[in-house]
Amino acid sequence: MNMRRDPLNIKATGSEFPLILGRDVSGVVMECGLNVSYFKPGDEVWAAIPPWKQGSLAEFVVLSGNEVSHKPKALSHTQAAAIPYVAATVWSAVVNTGGLNKDNCTGKRILIIGASGGIGTFAIQLLKAWDSHVTVTCSQNAEQLVRGFGADHVVDYRAGDVEAKLKTLEKFDLILDNVGGETEKWALSFLKPWSGAKYVTLVTPFLLNTDRLGVADGMLQTGVTIGTKALRHLCKGVHYRWGFFAPSGPALDEVRELVDAGKIRPVVEQQFSFPEVPQAFEKVEKGHARGKTVISIAEVSE
Ligand SMILES: NC(=O)c1ccc[n+]([C@@H]2O[C@H](COP(=O)([O-])OP(=O)(O)OC[C@H]3O[C@@H](n4cnc5c(N)ncnc54)[C@H](OP(=O)(O)O)[C@@H]3O)[C@@H](O)[C@H]2O)c1
Known part of the structure; x- marks a missing residue:
């Protein structure tokens, strides 16, 4: 072999x-x-x-x-x-795609949507180690856990309108989205416009497209989707990106x-x-x- x-x-x-x-x-x-x-x-x-x-x-x-x-x-x-898997994925999303590193994070405002799982608990720790200000969304029963890793502000997504709660906060430099779906419709409006701020989602249709349409057509469909979305948001002064695990x-x-x-x-x-x-x-x-x-x-x- x-x-x-x-x-x-x-x-x-x-x-x-x-x-x-x-x-x-x-x-x-x-x-x-x-x-x-x-x-x-x-x-x-x-x-x-x-x-x-x-x-x-x-x-x-x-x-x-x-x-x-x-x-x-x-x-x-x-x-x-x-x-390793969550670290390599968060590193790829936050560093390679999001442009953050240990030298440029101080004071940056980060929002992690879905922070209580494997990806989220690692991401909080990495971004706090680099001195960012970290806001997270999670269930109320995970608040103690995420605060233990240093989350500065915790929004309970199960108690009322999470979009309305996030709207009241100062805007963000980077959003890491581990939930996807509906979140994509509102999250980008919470980025600081025309400042290089980025939304990076780990929930992409890439695998769904290749499973449904085959490798070639699936990749073509994926390319069209990401290109259209990135361009639409760029016109509003914010960056839309997909993050992927990279060993x-x-x-x-x-x-x-x-x-x-x-x-x-x-x-x-x-x-x-x-x-x-x-x-x-x-x-x-x-x-x-x-x-x-x-x-x-x-x-x-x-
Ligand atoms: N693109 C890639 O290469 C890549 C790589 C790895 C992972 N991912 C994706 O990244 C996502 C997160 O992965 P993970 O390993 O961290 O998953 P996980 O360990 O299963 O954690 C998901 C967490 O999200 C919470 N949650 C569910 N719905 C939520 C909502 N609406 N708002 C806030 N929190 C919510 C869950 O807790 P409660 O339900 O109790 O609130 C759970 O703690 C998954 O969709 C996964 O497929 C993508």
Whole structure:
């Protein structure tokens, strides 16, 4: 099997199945390719696996060197496994797409729509570590959780009209939308116009379009949709963007420093053993996440 060009072995079998799910991994390097010098067998590493490769619900995974990073020393593997996918996604959305970084965030006003799940709890911590002012929307019963990560202002989206409540606040420099749908209709009006302010949504029709129309037509449809929306909002002085998960060892290196400095904590809501994978997925399907669900593949002494 050519792991590099066809990691799912689709050419040989004509099918993506059996498909191994799971994007986050924390474990130990078993072997390295000849050109890998940054890692060696025995190193403790973490990574977020690209969607075109087999996933992490397995004893072994094969990754490229640039997708892997040394895991934070302060965390157990179980704790570390709660971070890479949300970290890589938030990094891609906020840094690569949103243009924020540790040097330009001080005093910036950020709104995170849907802040109590995996993405939101990581995003609050990253943006607070960079000294932003963070407003979030979540259910009332998640207020204590998000405040614990430093959220400055919390809006309960279940108690009354969330749009009306946000309208009363000072406008924002960046909005990270983890909810999508109706939110897109009003959220962009809460950005500071003509200031470079951006709305970045993680809820996009990209996968829906490719599933429905096939890869070529789906991508064409996606391109037309994003182009039309971006242009419409640009005329009003704000930027409309889509954010996507992008695997990145270097981004995880930076996150590791924040974790080791005590500025970012893992949020493990519940842990399951490997035989309990079906129950873990049932739990995730029910929604109302408060952080991450982690599956422990191998018994390790932590
Ligand atoms: N584009 C990409 O590459 C990419 C990558 C990763 C994730 N995503 C997307 O990003 C979104 C968030 O991911 P996640 O992993 O954080 O999901 P999650 O862990 O399931 O968390 C979702 C959170 O949103 C809350 N919520 C639901 N409806 C809400 C609303 N109307 N307003 C405010 N909060 C609401 C839920 O709690 P309550 O229901 O109890 O309020 C839950 O805590 C998902 O739609 C996911 O598909 C996209």
